């Protein structure tokens with residue numbers, strides 16, 4: 001019988017993370033201090049981040065050792081399976097071979113634990129036993145609650161109020177792992193109280209929740225802040241996905257893929273599967289690395305590559321990235337994890353260097369492909385992941401049209417078991433496709449912080 005699942009033994013879990021920084025043809029632009037507009041220094045980050053993570057954030061070393069305790073924790077669910085999507089191929093009648101890396105098998109159901117584990121670990125190494133973060137629909141919050149629980153740490157999560165009230169399941173997951181969850185805005189922080197005074201009935205936003213989590217970490221020396229995507233160290237942690245996939249393709253007797261696809265919100269699962277293929281790309285092997293975003297939040301395909309804040313409250317350093325403007329208000333799309341106004345500086349830089357490509361796809365087509373995937377491969381994907389699936393299906397159909405064999409690899413970033421309300425809206429025909437209007441992009445980009453400042457050396 002033909003094998004469909006390519007499994008690596010536990011001892012084959014990567015020993016090192018891959019840092020793409022030294023491999024770019026030109027160096028990425030540094031993050032800037034929002035006050036001085038000078039490149040930030042490690043000391044600027046020290047009040048809220050662990051030392052090990054700051055070192056990784058600024059590192060120019062190609063390979064970074066994964067500590068044994070982190071590998072042991074990751075071994076609870078890693079290496080994850082690489083699966084040949086045979087039934088999907090047959091249903092499409094395509095000559096293409098489709099493989100997916102299944103990150104949905106993790107405890108929290110997505111790739112996010114690949115980074116929450118090392119983030120908790122490096123904080124504990126510094127003697128920090130308390131972490132804070134924000135979460136929208138709860139994916140990052142649940143990943144951090146799990147990691148904190150694993151290392152015996154305290155975890156406080158500010159959860160956007162509307163999700164806190166309307167989506168109880170991930171909140172309850174966080175509680176099951178011992179996390180303390182507060183609806184944001186809350187009365188626990190100055191930022192939260194200020195918002196509550198002005199807008200008592202507000203549903204909250206990710207920007208407000210970030211402000212509360214950062215404030216709590218900055219005010220308490222025994223507490224640090226964590227972020228689930230965008231920053232260099234988070235992308236670094238996710239490279240276990242691509243490093244494993246490369247070994248597993250060899251096990252499957254395959255060559256280098258023609259195309260590697262992943263959905264792209266903050267950019268970490270895309271970087272995780274795609275960046276480890278830079279070596280092939282730079283050696284001249286024809287391989288396309290494609291980030292797939294929603295048409296409703298077209299950061300890479302329609303945003304501007306410039307310095308912007310990471311949050312709406314303008315507390316973070318300025319990051320040079322593709323952005324729709326920090327004032328961007330996400331429309332009602334169902335892939336909660338793909339609604340961020342910016343995208344990781346390293347993913348933006350990779351696009352600028354021509355190492356990767358980006359496409360945008362509409363949500364209804366993504367749900368159609370998600371259902372096709374569930375009915376052929378059995379897994380109900382997260383709405384975010386359905387963007388990668390849809391792009392893979394489109395590639396496979398093109399191969400069929402052109403009667404060419406093709407090797408497609410995509411990342412299944414998570415399952416959709418807590419997103420069934422979105423599926424319900426799809427089944428009931430209530431979803432709409434939404435293209436972000438050009439006028440609004442122009443408006444949001446008008447007040448970018450450095451629009452009037454010369455780009456620093």
Ligand SMILES: *Cc1c(COP(=O)(O)O)cnc(C)c1O
Nearest residue numbers: 229265266267268269337384414
């Ligand atoms: C958070 C999330 C994403 C988007 O985040 P990236 O940083 O772009 O990887 C994608 N898929 C799932 C399942 C998520 O939870």
